[in-house]
Amino acid sequence: MSVTAYKRTISHTEAPRQIERRILAQVTSELETQFLEFDNAERRLERLQLLADGLRHTLLKNQMVWSTFKMDLTETENGLTPELKASIISLALWVESHTQGVLAGGKPVKPLIDINRTIIDGLSGRQFETAAE
Structure with missing residues (x-):
């Protein structure tokens, strides 16, 4: 199976949230x-x-993922609420800024991992399970 066919199969079998996650x-x-x-x-x-x-x-690579999220949030077809869009765009801007600090050798990587894990949990629906308990 070619890479193109594989990517096409994934895009037909996974929901956008699953792909992002x-x-x-x-x-x-x-x-x-x-x-x-x-x-x-x-x-x-x-x-x-x-x-x-x-x-x-x-x-x-992490910054590219966040830039893609940010670009997607500006699309009119994006169905998220304006408040959620603004929050995620704000996170994407923070990731860009913090990444520059890490690349300069002055900031730790762990906060980037923490943000990513929080979003992964959100994309998995886990934040709702925790909140409901």
Whole structure:
């Protein structure tokens, strides 16, 4: 099966929320495997080396996911409420800003993971289960 056929099959079998959740979970998993060493590095030079060793690529991938979310939220076909759109766009802007701080070697990765996990839970419907209990 070609990659194009595989992508077409996925788009026909997964709902948009499932696709968003899967993509965000994948990049979050990549961040999680790299963040401890980065966040625990005491020297900026160590952090910059970890960025060069692959973390930079993962951070940019995460930022691309959030940029895609932001662009999608501006589409007229997007059915979310204006308040929810504004909140997610605000998060996307925060992710962009925080990512720049991480790329400069001065901010930790963990807050990006925390935001992603919160959105993954929301896309899974888990925040409603917790709130209802």
